[in-house]
Structures are given as C-alpha cells and as structure tokens.
Amino acid sequence: MNNKLVYEDMINEVTTLEDINEDFILKIINNLSIKEKIMLKLQGSLEIGKILIYGWKNRLPFYLFKCPDHGYQINYLSGHYMSLHCPKCLHQKAQTTELSLEPPMTEIKIEA
Numbered sequence: 001m002n003n004k005l006v007y008e009d010m011i012n013e014v015t016t017l018e019d020i021n022e023d024f025i026l027k028i029i030n031n032l033s034i035k036e037k038i039m040l041k042l043q044g045s046l047e048i049g050k051i052l053i054y055g056w057k058n059r060l061p062f063y064l065f066k067c068p069d070h071g072y073q074i075n076y077l078s079g080h081y082m083s084l085h086c087p088k089c090l091h092q093k094a095q096t097t098e099l100s101l102e103p104p105m106t107e108i109k110i111e112a
C-alpha cells in the first residue's frame with residue numbers, strides 16, 4: 001500500500017503486545033478505508049503496518065484477521081509455517097488444565 005494509512009499514528013503508539021487489546025482492534029477497524037475492508041474480506045487478513053515491540057530488534061508487519069471463535073484479532077506471523085495465530089486461542093491452549101475465570105469474549109464485527 002502506497003497511500004498513508006489513516007491509523008498510522010495509532011500503530012506508532014504501540015510499544016508492547018499488551019497495547020494490542022480489544023480497544024486497539026476496534027479503533028483500527030473503525031478507521032479502515034472501504035478499500036481495506038474489501039481487501040480484508042477477500043484476502044482473509046490485512047497488513048496494518050510494521051510495529052516495533054519493546055525488546056525486539058526489528059519492526060514486524062502485523063495483520064488484522066478473523067478468528068472463527070474470537071472474531072477480529074491482530075497478530076504477527078509466527079511458528080514453523082509463519083502463519084497467523086489468534087492470541088486468545090493460544091492463551092486458551094496454554095490454560096487447558098486450568099479453569100478459565102475470564103468473562104465471555106465479545107466478538108468484534110465489521111460493518112462494511
């Protein structure tokens with residue numbers, strides 16, 4: 001994408017992975033252009049920009065995508081096959097032996 005992203009200032013404010021929370025995801029979704037919404041639907045994911053997380057050596061591209069269980073999520077490519085994993089699914093897998101006391105997930109929807 002050559003055009004300046006309307007949410008560029010927002011992604012420049014991200015310094016830790018904790019900054020990428022539901023509020024942040026909602027703000028990104030609310031600032032997507034029509035073209036970006038269409039690309040997201042067609043591709044299944046959309047690069048929102050390169051983010052430098054505190055402690056990392058380089059900026060990495062982060063992507064907006066839809067988890068079938070948790071709705072829209074933002075993450076970077078990881079794992080052996082460099083694919084997108086839902087942070088909430090990973091969190092749940094890590095806690096399979098513990099009872100989850102978290103409130104029910106609210107699904108974020110895009111109005112196109």
Ligand SMILES: [Zn+2]
Pocket residue numbers: 067068069070071086087088089090
């Ligand atoms: Zn998920």
